[in-house]
Amino acid sequence: QVQLQESGPGLVKPSETLSLTCTVSGASIRSDYWSWIRQPPGKGLEWVGFINIRASPYYNPSLGSRVTMSLDTSKNQFSLRLTSVTAADTAVYYCAKGRTLPDSWGQGTLVTVSS
Amino acid sequence: EVVLTQSPGTLSLSPGERATLSCRASQSLGNSYLAWFQQKPGQAPRLLISVASSRAPGIPDRFSGSGSGTDFTLTISRLEPEDFAVYYCQQYGGSPPTFGQGTKVDIK
Numbered sequence: 001q002v003q004l005q006e007s008g009p010g011l012v013k014p015s016e017t018l019s020l021t022c023t024v025s026g027a028s029i030r031s032d033y034w035s036w037i038r039q040p041p042g043k044g045l046e047w048v049g050f051i052n053i054r055a056s057p058y059y060n061p062s063l064g065s066r067v068t069m070s071l072d073t074s075k076n077q078f079s080l081r082l083t084s085v086t087a088a089d090t091a092v093y094y095c096a097k098g099r100t101l102p103d104s105w106g107q108g109t110l111v112t113v114s115s
Numbered sequence: 116e117v118v119l120t121q122s123p124g125t126l127s128l129s130p131g132e133r134a135t136l137s138c139r140a141s142q143s144l145g146n147s148y149l150a151w152f153q154q155k156p157g158q159a160p161r162l163l164i165s166v167a168s169s170r171a172p173g174i175p176d177r178f179s180g181s182g183s184g185t186d187f188t189l190t191i192s193r194l195e196p197e198d199f200a201v202y203y204c205q206q207y208g209g210s211p212p213t214f215g216q217g218t219k220v221d222i223k
Contacts, residue, residue: 047211047213102160102162103171107159108159
């Protein structure tokens with residue numbers, strides 16, 4: 001059974017870069033698609049993007065050029081970078097398995113953007 | 116972008132009752148690429164239904180999905196105490212994938 005665990009700073013200053021890592025166990029990140037999804041406190045879900053070792057990553061156009069995703073096959077991890085953050089980027093960030101249909105999720109990590 | 120509109124916003128029911136949740140898409144979903152998720156407080160969403168009507172592994176058969184085109188329904192035949200939660204629909208055929216705003220099922 002695949003398990004995912006997010007890690008990274010819980011507090012980021014405005015205009016700085018948010019960086020999160022998802023550690024995968026029970027599956028190889030070489031073998032599937034991996035996604036990031038976020039949820040502002042008390043609100044709904046927003047797709048951030050997905051990545052696969054054999055294809056170019058896909059990012060939600062609403063985030064423009066601020067988002068980058070990458071894979072580290074040696075550690076079985078994938079990562080998210082979101083630049084120039086504002087308070088609107090405050091959310092619980094989930095990593096998940098799946099290209100567009102997430103069938104396994106991490107527990108989520110709250111990232112607050114505040115000075 | 117495909118916009119999903121869920122109704123009602125909140126559904127107040129008693130254990131044992133039937134719950135009917137609606138999800139309407141702003142454009143027709145080819146191949147019925149519509150999923151339903153359940154989310155409890157402090158937890159990640161859990162996949163219940165994919166392709167409009169296919170239950171995910173381990174999901175009880177009291178959960179059922181139906182619909183096609185732009186109108187989809189999630190039905191919980193008899194509510195159990197653990198079913199009180201927020202439910203989201205999601206379309207995964209269009210780009211980007213999008214979610215509805217959620218329906219909260221709470222105890223009457």
